[in-house]
Amino acid sequence: MIGIGIIGCGNISHAYLRNFQTFPEVKVVGVADLDVERARETAEQYGVPVWGEASEVINHPDVELVVNLTVPAAHVEVSLTAVRAGKHVYVEKPLALDPEAGRALLEEADKLGVRVGCAPDTFLGAGLQSALRAVAGGQIGVPGSALTLLQGPGPEAWHPSPAFFYQRGAGPLFDMGPYYLTALAVLFGPVTRVAANGSRAHTRRRVGSGPLAGTEFDVEVFTHVSALLEFASGQNATAVFSFDSPLPRHGFIEITGTEATLAAPDPNTFAGPLRLRRLGEGDWMELPVEGTTVGRGIGVVEMARAIAAGRPHRASGELALHVVDVMCAIVESAEQGRFVPIASTFEQPPPLPEDWDPASA
Known part of the structure; x- marks a missing residue:
């Protein structure tokens, strides 16, 4: 099981939180938001033990992968903070507002030995x-x-x-x-x-x-x-x-x-x-x-499984940077x-097995 920290408790966070409750390989450890009261309410609604500001959740020792659901203008800043804390990151789309910022994020993650994934995961x-x-x-x-x-x-x-x-x-x-x-x-x-x-x-x-x-x-x-x-x-x-x-x-x-x-x-x-x-x-x-029709968050599960198996994940930062x-x-x-x-490129992810199921470990 991989510990998840969610940064950003807006509308889309509820889809992720609902689905994460059905995935046996991930556990939401903490949620954070600029509005700390909203983070507290979200934590209580979904039974999440830790809530507060972004730094508290990102640096929590049980958080291994940060799911970045902030507004697009904050995507790179929050993702870089998580990467520099030694955490893998999965970010809502778009990865960045320009290729230069997105490329800098991926280079930093590669240097520090952590991964970056990015929505959309609908193609899974x-x-x-x-x-x-x-x-x-x-x-x-x-x-x-x-x-x-x-x-x-x-x-x-x-x-x-x-x-x-x-x-x-x-x-x-x-x-x-x-x-x-x-x-x-x-x-x-x-x-x-x-x-x-x-x-x-x-x-x-x-x-x-x-x-x-x-x-x-x-x-x-x-x-x-x-x-x-x-x-x-x-x-x-x-x-x-x-x-x-x-x-x-x-x-x-x-x-x-x-x-x-x-x-x-x-x-x-x-x-x-x-x-x-x-x-x-x-x-x-x-x-x-x-295939699966579960919804938002399956890219996080596929990424967690890829990390455990030591293989590339499909909703990759390189794909997102290319977009x-x-x-x-x-x-x-x-x-x-x-x-x-277009200067960037990526490796096309192979199709998933037809019986791939995020809700089954």
């Missing part, structure tokens, strides 16, 4: 793992291209405090892009270059609900991005990320091969459905979906109107 779920096996098994022939779509009117209509979605490190690209780009990277491998354009439908937006309803805030990032991605393996992909569309559409990933098209499941989920349409056939067919590199290159391309090369 049954849906995308079954898609990986279908592509690897030749179900679509030779894969050639992919199309992904994430679009909608933005979260300000329903979120009580949506301004952070429109600040540096967020927007549709950095907020939702990691799910789609990670899925594409796991399917096709490293990206070699990107081209993109971006726009903002509004320079200011208005909060639509809650106590701040009616107040306005500035938009700092592109709220619509269209990108072309070229992969080292020869494939290409078109990706759209938008908060400017009145038509909500999400979870759209289609992989086209020489023999068939595969409609993969929503990369922000862990389950199916998975559909295939073969050349010359008029209807889609459902493919079997095998950050791609997102920053997309922004650079949209601003400068040119193809931007």
Whole structure:
């Protein structure tokens, strides 16, 4: 059993804490938050023995792996603190706000002999793992291209405090892009270059609900991005990320091969459905979906097992750094109107066994 310390007790922490209670190989030792009272309430809710400030949890002797659930702007700072305390780190996406900071984190961890993992771990779920096996098994022939779509009117209509979605490190690209780009990277491998354009439908937006309803805030990032991605393996992909569309559409990933098209499941989920349409056939067919659908935190379990076994973990820092590199290159391309090369790379993680189960030791 590996001792876990959670830093950040916001909304996403509850999904991790609920699931960690079902995983026999991890035990949450402590939780921390800038709001210490919120940390105390979270600890009491989930029966966690230690709570307090980040330094108390990170330096607790029973904590071996720190799960960093802070806001994106604090990801690198908190992760570096944990690494320098000799702890492994698993951080929510994105790994960093720029490749330089992410690379410095990985280099520090490597120097100190600890590991860095990073969300999203949705690609370890049954849906995308079954898609990986279908592509690897030749179900679509030779894969050639992919199309992904994430679009909608933005979260300000329903979120009580949506301004952070429109600040540096967020927007549709950095907020939702990691799910789609990670899925594409796991399917096709490293990206070699990107081209993109971006726009903002509004320079200011208005909060639509809650106590701040009616107040306005500035938009700092592109709220619509269209990108072309070229992969080292020869494939290409078109990706759209938008908060400017009145038509909500999400979870759209289609992989086209020489023999068939595969409609993969929503990369922000862990389950199916998975559909295939073969050349010359008029209807889609459902493919079997095998694997775990437990949810957030399975990347931590897979990482803990990899540490114990002395093998690479799948939701790796290198994969996450590559995704950050791609997102920053997309922004650079949209601003400068040119193809931007991608310097980073990673080893594609192999598919999980179909019977892999995080809830069974």
